[in-house]
Amino acid sequence: MTNEGSNTTAITLRVPNKDDGFRLHQLVAECPPLDPNSIYCNLLQCSHFADTGVAAEKEGDMVGFISGYIPPQQSDTVFVWQVAVHEKGRGQGLAKRMLKEIVGRQACQDVTHMETTITEDNEASWALFRSFARDMGAELKYHEHFEKGTHFGGIHDSEFLLRIGPFTKPASR
Template identity: 90%
Template sequence: MTEKSSETTAIALRKPNKDDGYRLHQLVAECPPLDPNSIYCNLLQCSHFAETGVAAEKEGDLVGFISGYIPPMQPDTVFVWQVAVHEKGRGQGLAKKMLKEIVARDACKNVTHMETTITEDNEASWALFRSFARDMGAEVTYHEHFEKETHFGGQHDSEFLLRIGPFTKP
C-alpha cells in the first residue's frame, strides 16, 4: 500500500463549528502577519458566524479558514473578516475556493457584493480578491477606510475597504 503525498490529499471545505475555535486561534498564530483575535472571538466566529465562514481540513488538520458576516445594514454584502491559509494548504487556490464556497451558501442567497479591508502592502490579499472579482465578472472599488493614526493610534497600518460587485452566484 502506498501513501498519498500531502500535495494530492483532498482538502474538505465545511461550515465551522464551536469545536474549531481553538484550532482557528492556533491557525492564525501560524499564519503571520495575520492579526490574532482572542480565543473567545474565534469561538464566536466559528459558532455565531458559521453560515458565512468556512473551515478547510486536510488529513484532520485545519489548514484554512475564512471568517465573514453579513452586515445588518447591508444584506446584499458579505464582509470577509479574515482569510487564513496554512502553508500545508497553499499553492492550491484554497483561499479563492473558500470565498466561492461562502457566496454559494443559502445564507448568502441575497448577496451580490463582497467587502473586506486590506493594508496597502498585503499583495497576496489584493491578488486574491482581484482574482475572485475577475472570476465573478465583477468590478473592484476601494478607498481608505480605517486610517493608521485616527483609527489605530499609529499602531497598525491603514486598512482599505475593497468592494467587489455586483456579481451572481458561481
C-alpha cells in the same frame, strides 16, 4: 462541501462549528502576519457566524479558514473579516475556493457584493480579491477606510475597504 486539493490529499471545505474555535486560534497564530483575535472571538466566529465562514481541512488538520458575516444594514453584502491559509494548504487556490464556497451558500442567497479591508502592502490579499472579482464578473472599488493615525493610534497600517460587486457570474466551486 467541496473536496479538492493536491494530487495526494484532498482538502475538504465545510461550515465551521464551535469546536473549531481553538483550532482557528492556533491556525491564525501559524499564519503571520495575521492579527490574532481572542479565543472567545474565534469561538463566536465559528458559531454565531458559521454560515458565512468556512473551515478547510486536510488529513484532519485545519489548513484554512475564512471568517465573515453579513452586516446588519447591508443584507446584500458579505464582509470577509479574515482569510487564513496554512502553508500546508498554499499553492492550490484554496483561499479563492473558500470565498466561492461562502457566496454559494444558502445564507448568502441575497448577497451580490463582498467587502473586506486590506493593508496597502498585502500583495497576496490584493491578488486574491482581484482574481475573485474577475471570476465573479464584478467590479472592484476601494478607498482608505481605517486610517493609521486616526483609527489605529499609529501602530497599525491603514486598511483599505474593498467592495466587489455586483456579481454577474455564479460562484462556481
